[in-house]
Amino acid sequence: MKALGTHIVCELSGCNSRALTDVEGVRSMMVAAAKRANAEVMEVAFHRFHPQGVSGVVVIAESHLSIHTWPETGYAAMDFYTCGDHTNPWAACEYAAKMLGATSMLTTEMKRGIESSNGYFMHVVTGENEGHSITKRSA
Amino acid sequence: MKALGTHIVCELSGCNSRALTDVEGVRSMMVAAAKRANAEVMEVAFHRFHPQGVSGVVVIAESHLSIHTWPETGYAAMDFYTCGDHTNPWAACEYAAKMLGATSMLTTEMKRGIESSNGYFMHVVTGENEGHSITKRSA
Numbered sequence: 001m002k003a004l005g006t007h008i009v010c011e012l013s014g015c016n017s018r019a020l021t022d023v024e025g026v027r028s029m030m031v032a033a034a035k036r037a038n039a040e041v042m043e044v045a046f047h048r049f050h051p052q053g054v055s056g057v058v059v060i061a062e063s064h065l066s067i068h069t070w071p072e073t074g075y076a077a078m079d080f081y082t083c084g085d086h087t088n089p090w091a092a093c094e095y096a097a098k099m100l101g102a103t104s105m106l107t108t109e110m111k112r113g114i115e116s117s118n119g120y121f122m123h124v125v126t127g128e129n130e131g132h133s134i135t136k137r138s139a
Numbered sequence: 140m141k142a143l144g145t146h147i148v149c150e151l152s153g154c155n156s157r158a159l160t161d162v163e164g165v166r167s168m169m170v171a172a173a174k175r176a177n178a179e180v181m182e183v184a185f186h187r188f189h190p191q192g193v194s195g196v197v198v199i200a201e202s203h204l205s206i207h208t209w210p211e212t213g214y215a216a217m218d219f220y221t222c223g224d225h226t227n228p229w230a231a232c233e234y235a236a237k238m239l240g241a242t243s244m245l246t247t248e249m250k251r252g253i254e255s256s257n258g259y260f261m262h263v264v265t266g267e268n269e270g271h272s273i274t275k276r277s278a
Contacts, residue, residue: 004209005216009146009249013259045184045198057196057203059184063216064194068202070143070252075260077144077202077251079218104259108249110148112216113209120152120243121214125264 004113005063005083008093012076014103020069020076023048023056029099030058034065037082037092062087067096076100083113143252144202144222147232151215153242159208159215162187168238169197173204176221176231201226206235215239222252
């Protein structure tokens with residue numbers, strides 16, 4: 001099965017609320033996460049909400065990384081989507097979870113851009129909440 | 140089950156190659172798609188690759204919409220992720236498919252930001268390739 005990319009849909013809980021509110025910190029962390037994934041950063045767009053919360057995306061040559069934060073509940077919804085054999089979205093995911101102080105991480109991994117025999121492109125869920133689901137960590 | 144958001148992971152095939160190459164057109168289409176979803180546009184970041192291909196994201200007050208295109212094969216990998224009962228990501232998805240001239244669309248819908256009894260946030264796949272899977276259209 002040849003896929004163009006891997007997309008990790010990730011929910012982080014128990015994150016540090018201050019970290020989730022700091023738009024500059026989140027932006028820097030996301031750019032660093034992209035580099036951990038061995039991706040090339042093309043564009044960066046972040047927004048700070050009031051009274052709280054951050055949304056932002058790093059467009060990479062190999063797709064994108066995104067984050068949306070709810071500091072009031074310590075929750076961050078993240079996506080790590082990279083194409084090409086040279087990238088590793090899990091490295092970005094694990095780095096972000098660590099940097100935000102997450103105490104649990106729930107993920108679903110999908111392989112995207114699989115060309116079927118009739119020429120259509122598909123995706124498949126390859127790891128649904130497996131391996132990286134609700135993992136308590138010593139924070 | 141109370142979820143903060145709905146995320147549609149979408150693969151479009153058979154798209155118009157010229158439309159997938161035109162970064163300004165893709166940007167305008169994505170902003171219009173966000174409005175179709177009844178979302179509020181906060182930030183826009185797009186990149187044109189050479190020789191071809193476009194990547195871009197519209198950060199909305201309610202999460203984000205993204206696109207990555209492969210004009211050479213008529214393929215676009217898209218995400219439509221919106222929060223709040225006032226938004227409808229399917230309206231954006233269907234609009235994008237129509238505007239790009241897609242002849243098939245494969246989707247997986249996820250509900251994100253579901254708070255479990257132990258305080259952790261989860262997601263669940265609510266429509267895996269159902270209802271909107273490989274649908275041939277009269278292009």
